[in-house]
Amino acid sequence: MSESDIVRVRRLRDGTVVEELPDGTTRPIEDRTDWARLEAMTEEEIEASALADPDNPPLTIEELNRMRPVPNPRRIRERLGLTQEQFAERFEIPLDTLRDWERRIAFVDRSAWTLLRVIDKDPEAVVNALAKTYLPPLPASPDSRS
Numbered sequence: 001m002s003e004s005d006i007v008r009v010r011r012l013r014d015g016t017v018v019e020e021l022p023d024g025t026t027r028p029i030e031d032r033t034d035w036a037r038l039e040a041m042t043e044e045e046i047e048a049s050a051l052a053d054p055d056n057p058p059l060t061i062e063e064l065n066r067m068r069p070v071p072n073p074r075r076i077r078e079r080l081g082l083t084q085e086q087f088a089e090r091f092e093i094p095l096d097t098l099r100d101w102e103r104r105i106a107f108v109d110r111s112a113w114t115l116l117r118v119i120d121k122d123p124e125a126v127v128n129a130l131a132k133t134y135l136p137p138l139p140a141s142p143d144s145r146s
Helices: 035-040 043-052 061-066 072-078 084-090 095-105 108-122 125-131
Strands: 008-011 016-020 027-028
Touching: 072 084, 072 095, 072 108, 084 095, 108 125
Parallel strands: none
Antiparallel strands: 008 016, 016 027
């Protein structure tokens, strides 16, 4: 793949998707979808069209069974009955990071994805594991004063 094959796009605050051109300017991406034709298609036509797409073959049952859903931080937090602040503190996740995940401003990276899956399945195991990583402060001995 060469640089000329790459199309750089971004979504503006108003939801418009634009292409970023090499000179730094942008232009709206043209929606070439024939929505009227799509709305008129039957389920059989949709299925046949999907099966005929060589770039995106349908997944097999085995592939579908191997897939895991991406954890939803907000759903997990709400199921646990925690505020954002409580969740962030309990699981040692920076509050701003949690907020960005929940707003979908930032993507959950692979290691955080794993942590969220464990929190979802067994939150107390994570709390216990984190608690074991800390050593209590040593009491000051009378001899240590200088």
